[in-house]
Amino acid sequence: TRARALEQKFGAVDWKTIHDAAIAAGGWPELGGDAAWGFFKLVVPNPRKNVGGLAAMVAAAGEYYDKPNISVADVTNPDFQKWLKELMGSVTAISGASAYTAEDFALLGYSVGDGGQMLESDLLANMAGIANRWQDPLAVRYPKYVTWFDFPFSVWIGPETSAAEKNAALDFQKYLLSQPVQDKAVNYGLRPVNAEVSVDRPDSPFTRWKDAGITPVVQRTSAMRSPDRDVLQALLRWFDLNVAQ
Incomplete structure (x- = not known):
C-alpha cells in the first residue's frame, strides 16, 4: 500500500513525510511505490469550502515548527511559506478543489489523491464506501499535533x-x-x-x-491550540495567493 511504502522509506507518515513525498521528482518509484501510481497527490479539502482544509494547514504548521501553537509571524515566515507551497503544490484540481473530499475519496478512490488530512467525522462517515469500492486499503494515521474542533453551545x-x-x-x-x-x-x-x-x-x-488505524482514544497533550482569527486569516490569504489561483 501507499502507507507501507512511505513508512518503509521514511519510518512514519507525518507532515514532513508528506512534504518529502510531494517534492519527489521521481514520483512513487522514488518513494518505493508502484510506478503506476504516478506522482504523489495530496488530499485536503478546499479551506474556503471546508474547515478541514484549514485544519490541515494548521496541523502541518504545528509539525513544521514542532510546537502546538502558531502565530502570524510563523505563517509569514518565508522559509515556512516555501515549505508549505511545496507541500500544497501536490494538491490536484480534483484532490483540493472540493468541499467534500471524503465523499469524493469514497466515489473516486485514489484518482482523488494518495494521502492527506480530512476531518475524522467526515472520513468515518465514508469509510464503508471507501472500503467496499477500492481494493487498496485505506490506512489512517493521526498527526503529531491534532487539531480538535469543539462546538460550543451559547x-x-x-x-x-x-x-x-x-x-x-x-x-x-x-x-x-x-x-x-x-x-x-x-x-x-x-x-x-x-x-x-x-x-x-x-x-x-x-x-x-x-x-484501519482509527484510534478510539486520542491524547490531547499535543493538541494544537486554536489559532486566533488573525492567524487563520493569514493562512487563508496565503492559500488564495499561492494555491487557489
Missing part, C-alpha cells in the same frame, strides 16, 4: 430574549448532552463530551475501523 441573554427562551435553550443544551443523543453523535463519527458515553463500543465506527 445562550444569548439580553433584552431581546425572554426568560422562557433562555430556559428553552438550556433545556435544549441538556438534551444535546444527554446520553442517548451523545450515543447518536458517536454513530456519526463525532466524539462525545458526555463522559458516560464511550466511542470504544462494539457498534461504534471508531471500533469498526480500528484495524
Whole structure:
C-alpha cells in the first residue's frame, strides 16, 4: 500500500513525510511505490469550502515548527511559506478543489489523491464506501499535533430574549448532552463530551475501523491550540495567493 511504502522509506507518515513525498521528482518509484501510481497527490479539502482544509494547514504548521501553537509571524515566515507551497503544490484540481473530499475519496478512490488530512467525522462517515469500492486499503494515521474542533453551545441573554427562551435553550443544551443523543453523535463519527458515553463500543465506527488505524482514544497533550482569527486569516490569504489561483 501507499502507507507501507512511505513508512518503509521514511519510518512514519507525518507532515514532513508528506512534504518529502510531494517534492519527489521521481514520483512513487522514488518513494518505493508502484510506478503506476504516478506522482504523489495530496488530499485536503478546499479551506474556503471546508474547515478541514484549514485544519490541515494548521496541523502541518504545528509539525513544521514542532510546537502546538502558531502565530502570524510563523505563517509569514518565508522559509515556512516555501515549505508549505511545496507541500500544497501536490494538491490536484480534483484532490483540493472540493468541499467534500471524503465523499469524493469514497466515489473516486485514489484518482482523488494518495494521502492527506480530512476531518475524522467526515472520513468515518465514508469509510464503508471507501472500503467496499477500492481494493487498496485505506490506512489512517493521526498527526503529531491534532487539531480538535469543539462546538460550543451559547445562550444569548439580553433584552431581546425572554426568560422562557433562555430556559428553552438550556433545556435544549441538556438534551444535546444527554446520553442517548451523545450515543447518536458517536454513530456519526463525532466524539462525545458526555463522559458516560464511550466511542470504544462494539457498534461504534471508531471500533469498526480500528484495524484501519482509527484510534478510539486520542491524547490531547499535543493538541494544537486554536489559532486566533488573525492567524487563520493569514493562512487563508496565503492559500488564495499561492494555491487557489
